[in-house]
Amino acid sequence: MAEFNIVSMSGGKDSTATLLVARELEVPNLSGVFADTGHEHPATYDYVHYLAEATGVPIGWVKADFSRQIANKRKFVEIKWPEKGVPQAVVLAALDVLHPTGNPFLDLCLWKGRFPSSKVRFCTEELKRNPIIEQVFLPLMDGDSMVLSWQGVRADESLDRRYLPECDEVGGGLFNYRPILKWPVEAVFEAHRVAGIKPNPLYLQGCNRVGCMPCVMCAKDELREIASRWPEEVARVREWERLVSIASKRGSATFFTATNDPTVHSNDNISAATHGIDRMVDWANTSRGGRQFDMVDLIARTDSSRKCTSAYGLCE
Ligand code: SF4
Incomplete structure (x- = not known):
C-alpha cells in the first residue's frame, strides 16, 4: 500500500x-x-x-x-434579474464585470455577489x-x-x-x-x-497571523497595521469592493459587514464608497473612544487573539 x-x-x-x-x-x-x-x-x-x-x-x-460558476451567474443575471425588476443598466453593468479574472478570491466574490464574513x-x-x-x-x-x-x-x-x-x-x-x-x-x-x-x-512586521491580507476576521490592530504598512493592499480591496458591488443585485458589497455598525440604519443607503474598507480603516485608527460597532463584531475586531480558526488548519 x-x-x-x-x-x-x-x-x-x-x-x-x-x-x-x-x-x-x-x-x-x-x-x-x-x-x-x-x-x-x-x-x-x-x-x-x-x-x-x-x-x-x-x-x-x-x-x-470559478469560471463555470461565473458563466452560470451570467446566464442568471441576463434572464432572471430583468424578471425581478432589476433595471437594465444594472444588468448590463453586472454582465460587464462578470468575467473570470483568474484571482480566486475576487472570482469567488464576483460569483457570490458578496464577500465572506465571520x-x-x-x-x-x-x-x-x-x-x-x-x-x-x-x-x-x-x-x-x-x-x-x-x-x-x-x-x-x-x-x-x-x-x-x-x-x-x-x-x-x-x-x-x-x-x-x-x-x-x-x-x-x-x-x-x-x-x-x-x-x-x-x-x-506587526502581523500576528499570516494569511489573507486582510482576512475577513481581521482584528482592529491588524487592520491598522496593514493599512499603514501596505496601503496598496487596502487599495486592492477598495477596487474589489467596487467590482463586487457591480456584480451584486443590491449594488453594494463591502469587505467587512457594514450592517454590524450600529450607526448604520436599515434604510441607510449603504455602498462600498461610504461603508467600505476606508471606513473600517478610519475606525481602526481610532483609539478606545472611537466610533463603536456592535459588541460581537467589536470583540472580534479588537481582540487580536481572535482569528480564523478553521479545523482544517488552512488559515492561520
Ligand atoms: S478565513 Fe481564511 S480564507 Fe477566509 S479571508 Fe480569512 S484567511 Fe482568507
Whole structure:
C-alpha cells in the first residue's frame, strides 16, 4: 500500500513547524500543498517558495477556479434579474464585470455577489479546502493508498481546535494528522530555529497571523497595521469592493459587514464608497473612544487573539 504524506501549508508558522516535523520523521512521499487564494501578501508567496527550497520538500500550488460558476451567474443575471425588476443598466453593468479574472478570491466574490464574513465564511472551504481535496487528495485516493493530511493546528488557538483529535479517519484511505496539536507557540518558533528555517517575515512586521491580507476576521490592530504598512493592499480591496458591488443585485458589497455598525440604519443607503474598507480603516485608527460597532463584531475586531480558526488548519 502506497503512503502519501501531504502537509497543508498556509505560509504561517504552524504549518511550517508541521512540515519540519514531517521532514524530521522522514515519512515517505512527503510534500506540501499551498492553496493560493490570490489575496495573500507578496511576502507570503515568496516565503512558500523559500520554504520549498530551504527544506528540500516540494510544495505544490493549487488554485480554485470559478469560471463555470461565473458563466452560470451570467446566464442568471441576463434572464432572471430583468424578471425581478432589476433595471437594465444594472444588468448590463453586472454582465460587464462578470468575467473570470483568474484571482480566486475576487472570482469567488464576483460569483457570490458578496464577500465572506465571520458569520458566512465560505472562503476557507471554497478557496483552500475544496481545491486541495479535488486537485491533490482525490487523485491519490485510488482505493489502495493511504493519504495522511498533515495539519498545523494547535489546541491553544481556539475552542474549536481544543477538542480536535490528533488523528482521525476521513474515509477512503484519507486521514487527518495534527502532530503539533499540543504544542505551545514557543515550541513552534523553536522548531524553526532548530531547523535553521526563518519564520515568515510578516511576523516581524506587526502581523500576528499570516494569511489573507486582510482576512475577513481581521482584528482592529491588524487592520491598522496593514493599512499603514501596505496601503496598496487596502487599495486592492477598495477596487474589489467596487467590482463586487457591480456584480451584486443590491449594488453594494463591502469587505467587512457594514450592517454590524450600529450607526448604520436599515434604510441607510449603504455602498462600498461610504461603508467600505476606508471606513473600517478610519475606525481602526481610532483609539478606545472611537466610533463603536456592535459588541460581537467589536470583540472580534479588537481582540487580536481572535482569528480564523478553521479545523482544517488552512488559515492561520
Ligand atoms: S484567511 Fe480569512 S479571508 Fe482568507 S480564507 Fe481564511 S478565513 Fe477566509
